[in-house]
Amino acid sequence: MKPLDGQNLDRALQAVASALAHARAEPETVVICGGAALLSLGFISRRTKDVDVLAGVHPVDGLVDPRPFSSALKQAVEEVAKALGLPSNWFNAGPADQVMAGLPEGFLSRLQRREYGSHLIVFLPDRYDLIHLKLFAGVDQGPGRHWSDLKALNPTRDEMLAAARWVLGQDAGEVFPGVVRDALRIHDYADIADQL
Structure with missing residues (x-):
């Protein structure tokens, strides 16, 4: 597997x-x-193993589930995997369920556009939204790269509080609020945990 820089x-x-x-x-x-x-x-600057496709973008409907990829996109991704020595799942819709679960308010309006030629437009979440998504991933998957990535985003206390409040709404389970608070405390955000 060839990681992507x-x-x-x-x-x-x-x-x-x-x-x-x-x-x-x-x-x-x-x-x-x-x-x-x-x-x-x-x-x-770390490498990543894949490109996580969160959503497709429809001109009328806004963010939509990208699954399944169009046959043309699937074919293009497979060709690139072979040509560049990437794993077959290097471009995947792993996080696409998050669109249905909900994204931070205003997410769509903050997206940053990148054009790759005439046939691929990639939108990137704003730093504010990446803080929310990375905190959720860190709480969900535990210590590791998500917390390192979150640190690299250098969130303010207000941004972390907003993200933590959003994360709490992502799981209705009884124990989840405690899991969120514990994760925040372990990573030196006890003051944020105490405000939830």
Whole structure:
């Protein structure tokens, strides 16, 4: 498996755009998140194993479930995986359920647009929204890269409080609020935990 850094991430996305154009396919528009978004925005320098597609973007409906990918996009992604030595799932819709679960208020209006040729538009979440998503991932998956990524985003206390309140709404389970508070305390955000 060849991990993606900022340079080969851009190369891979440009190659997808080129493959779509070569196939005379319709242009594709997606929202990516996770490590690939952080790399693209320059918040981290670590490598990532994949590109997490959070949503598709429809001109009328806004954010939509990207699954299943169009046959043209699927084919382009497979071609790029073979050409660049990437794993078959390097471009995936793993976090797409989050669109249905809910995103921070105003998420769509804060997206940042990147064009890769004429056939691929990628939207990236704003730093504020990445803080929310990374906190949720950190609480959900425990210590590791999500907390390191969150630290790289350098959230203010107000941003962390807003993110923590949003995260609390992502799971209706009885124990989840305690899990969120414990995770915050472990990572030096006891003052935020005490405000929830």
